[in-house]
Amino acid sequence: MVAYIDIDHLTKDYGKGRGVFDVSLEVEEGEIYGFVGVNGAGKTTTIRHMMGFLKPDEGSVTIKGLDATKSSAEVKRYVSYIPGEINFPGDTTGEEFLKNQIYLSGRGSWEYAKELSDLLQLDVTAKVRSMSKGMKQKTAIVSAFASAADILIMDEPTTGLDPLMRDIFLDLIKQEKEKGKTIFMSSHIFQEVEEACDRVAVIQEGKIIDVIDMETIRYNKNKYYRMEFKSLKDFEHFLRLDYQIDKIKAGDLQLFVQIHDKDINQLIQDLKYFDLVYFKEVKVTFEDYITQTFKEEV
């Protein structure tokens, strides 16, 4: 099966180690695909190639089998795009702008745009040019979703949104996925891609360092437990048992045990013989996972 979005050995070299280097990734139809990395990692450069705004030095990007550079006009028929920096032209209101975008898309619906604007508490009577950063971002989101394209490509779409609006946005992209949309979004916030995405590629200094299936993190059967012992004797005794200890804070008589779900009963049995101050599961976040993986590589 041909991937919906296929980035194949993409290189754009701006010199001095800046740019993107040999980036490859495939997005399947119906996926929510996250693209994370810190500022300057290469997210925008990659996305601009997907939109056909930049020509690769090497490699290619295809969308629905079409070359993103050579067939950029045709590709845009399938794609709604939210750029990283939004500048709306003209002296129109939000409503006029949205109606025009929907008209140009040839498929969208103003009713849906209105519904989304209400949900995001966007005042569409304001002039686009004088809108705040957050309002512009909301207008771009409404425009992208209401234009009913098959593919949504969004460069840091939650920039300028407060936490409540970010949650509404994350719910919205899940709804779009239900409708069969394919979504590609960049972010520098690990938590939001963790919540929303099926797969996530991590980019660092222009190179993909990992592609992670989020299910392996959400349903990871290896758990971490943190515990503190009342006495040094118990603490030392526990260390002699056959458990995988990940971290020790000897001064506080604390340690972290990594254990598979199937062995948890054994651990609880063993702990009956120890006097504990506390015992609790520590959630492993996507960020922990990445930091850990990356640490192991260097």
Ligand SMILES: Nc1ncnc2c1ncn2[C@@H]1O[C@H](COP(=O)(O)OP(=O)(O)OP(=O)(O)O)[C@@H](O)[C@H]1O
């Ligand atoms: N036109 C250009 N000329 C020279 N260098 C560039 C150009 N565009 C981007 N770069 C450099 O390439 C690197 C990747 O930039 P890019 O904008 O893709 O990163 P990003 O991950 O999107 O970061 P941000 O979140 O800050 O937008 C950066 O070091 C940037 O300075």
